[in-house]
Amino acid sequence: MEKLDGLTPYVEQISIDEAFIDVSDIPKDSETIAREIQMMIREEVRLPCSLGGASSKLVAKIATNVGKDSVDAFWPNAVLIVPAGKEPEFLAPLPIRAMWGVGPKSSERLEKSGIRKLGDLQKWSVEALESKLGSYGPQLKRFAMGIDDRPVSAEDREAKSVSNETTFDEDIGDRDKLHAVLLSLSQRVGRSLRDAGLVARTVAIKLRWSDFKTITRRVTMPDATDLDQPIYVSAKSLFEKAWKEGTPVRLIGVGTSNLETGGEQLSLFSQSDDKEHRVQEALDDLRDRFGSMKTRWGREHSHETGRWMDVEEEEGEVF
DNA sequence: TCTGGGGTCCTAGGACCC
DNA sequence: TCTGGGGTCCTAGGACCC
Numbered sequence: 001m002e003k004l005d006g007l008t009p010y011v012e013q014i015s016i017d018e019a020f021i022d023v024s025d026i027p028k029d030s031e032t033i034a035r036e037i038q039m040m041i042r043e044e045v046r047l048p049c050s051l052g053g054a055s056s057k058l059v060a061k062i063a064t065n066v067g068k069d070s071v072d073a074f075w076p077n078a079v080l081i082v083p084a085g086k087e088p089e090f091l092a093p094l095p096i097r098a099m100w101g102v103g104p105k106s107s108e109r110l111e112k113s114g115i116r117k118l119g120d121l122q123k124w125s126v127e128a129l130e131s132k133l134g135s136y137g138p139q140l141k142r143f144a145m146g147i148d149d150r151p152v153s154a155e156d157r158e159a160k161s162v163s164n165e166t167t168f169d170e171d172i173g174d175r176d177k178l179h180a181v182l183l184s185l186s187q188r189v190g191r192s193l194r195d196a197g198l199v200a201r202t203v204a205i206k207l208r209w210s211d212f213k214t215i216t217r218r219v220t221m222p223d224a225t226d227l228d229q230p231i232y233v234s235a236k237s238l239f240e241k242a243w244k245e246g247t248p249v250r251l252i253g254v255g256t257s258n259l260e261t262g263g264e265q266l267s268l269f270s271q272s273d274d275k276e277h278r279v280q281e282a283l284d285d286l287r288d289r290f291g292s293m294k295t296r297w298g299r300e301h302s303h304e305t306g307r308w309m310d311v312e313e314e315e316g317e318v319f
Numbered sequence: 320t321c322t323g324g325g326g327t328c329c330t331a332g333g334a335c336c337c
Numbered sequence: 338t339c340t341g342g343g344g345t346c347c348t349a350g351g352a353c354c355c
Contacts, residue, residue, distance in 0.1 A: 015326090015355050023327095160327070161342045167323060202347090217350065253324090258347095326354080336345080 003040055012057075012152045020057050022152035034079040042077065053081035058148035061100055062091070079159040087146025092119030099143060109133075118144045124268040133238060158259070159196065163204075164188045165253025171210045186232035191284065193256060199224035200256030203234035207242060208251035217242045224260050227280050232258065 001019060004011045010022035010293045023033050030053040030280045041049050052063030059082050067078030082090045091098075096118060097107045115121055115133060121129075121144035129137030142148070172178055182205070193200055204218035217238040225231065243249070 018355075101353065105352060157327095161325095163325070165324060203347095214350090216349065220347065241333090324355105325344100327352100328354105329352085330350090332348090334347085337343085 003044065004037070010141065010154055010174070012154060020060065020152045023053075031079060032080045034081065038077055038079060039203070042161055048076040050076065050078040051080075051121075053079070054146075054206075055082075055084040056087075056146065056148040056185050057150055057152065057174050058100060058143055059087050059090070059146045060212045060242060062094070062098055065098065066094070068223070082146075088122055088144075091144060091146055092117065095203075099140070102140075135150045143268075146273065159198065159253055160259065161257040162189055162192045162198065162200065162259070163206075163255030163263055164192070165251060165255075166207055166210070168249070171248035171250050173246045175245065178239065178249060178252060179236060181252055182254060183232050185252070186200070186235050187228045188258055189254050190228035190280075191287075192225060192233050193226040193262070194280070194284065197262045198259045198263040199226045200231075200259050202256060202258035203231055203238070204255040204257065205235050205238045205242070206251065206253035206255065208240075210248045210250055212250070214251070215242060218255075219265060220258060224258070224262075227276055228283075229276070 002009070003014055004021055008021060008026065010023060010025070012020040014020065021037075023030065026033055028036075032077055034051040034053055038049055038051060041047055050064050050068040052060045052065070052067055054060040054063050063080045063082050064078075067080030068076070070078060070080075072078075094117060095103050095107075096115060098120060099121075102110070110116075110121075115124065121141060124141065126138045126141055129141050131137075133140065135154050166181065166185065172181075201224040202218055202220045204216055206214065206216050208214045219234050220232070221234060231254065232263065239252075
């Protein structure tokens with residue numbers, strides 16, 4: 001990403017290892033630009049990569065995938081450029097699964113109507129597709145024709161949610177063990193929020209039973225937070241409402257959403273909240289310095305009794 | 320094709336308000 | 338008190354992506 005940023009400001013990162021680049025301003029042909037980028041990454045970062053070029057993000061993305069799949073002398077360093085005007089022609093022979101956004105469910109539905117290739121989609125009327133797929137139909141048809149005017153956006157997209165989850169080797173039906181996992185997940189999520197300078201107003205849990213059925217439950221709090229403890233308290237109460245004693249759990253997760261930028265509202269925190277922030281900072285500092293050592297809250301406040309209760313300890317130290 | 324651990328976006332329905 | 342329309346906020350789940 002650094003290398004790309006050095007090349008042009010018009011870089012839109014879409015995942016850890018993929019980005020769109022608008023090269024309209026670079027006075028070279030696309031093939032040359034792509035090969036130069038590829039060579040730069042190979043030489044300086046020592047990684048292979050594939051590039052696709054087209055007049056739109058959608059077609060460039062699909063071209064990258066198609067190039068990646070073709071095994072030739074360059075593999076795994078593909079470059080595939082789709083010339084402007086040739087988009088429908090390029091897309092027509094591809095299976096509908098090649099369309100970005102068409103997964104197993106949509107392709108199954110489309111195939112039932114005899115739509116197997118993007119070319120089939122091109123031939124269908126907008127009306128027929130609309131009655132079959134709703135508002136997604138016309139959109140899909142435009143995409144199948146290679147029409148996509150979404151610009152390359154260099155602004156980094158703000159995170160919409162922060163979560164952490166884990167799948168167990170063996171299903172767990174023990175309340176204390178599940179609580180302990182919920183706590184450590186809450187701590188990781190809290191830490192991620194703090195590192196990103198974010199606060200969250202909604203806390204969610206995710207539970208997967210042994211039959212793979214997965215449920216989610218969430219609550220929205222009156223105030224946003226980035227502290228481990230309130231996240232854990234919310235997560236635990238959601239868990240208690242959703243879980244029947246002894247039910248084996250395969251996966252458990254804690255998530256936060258409804259995010260806001262944290263910093264500037266510090267002044268709004270009450271005294272006690274500020275104290276909690278200082279405790280939190282001290283804990284973060286300890287965890288930083290002692291790395292693998294498990295530090296966690298030793299006590300938690302019980303809403304039922306209004307008292308501070310000891311937390312069940314699994315491993316490690318209590319502070 | 321599945322698993323695992325992140326994510327995003329969309330839809331539908333309920334509660335509530337004007 | 339009821340009706341209607343519109344809007345917001347929230348929850349739950351599904352489809353999809355890397």
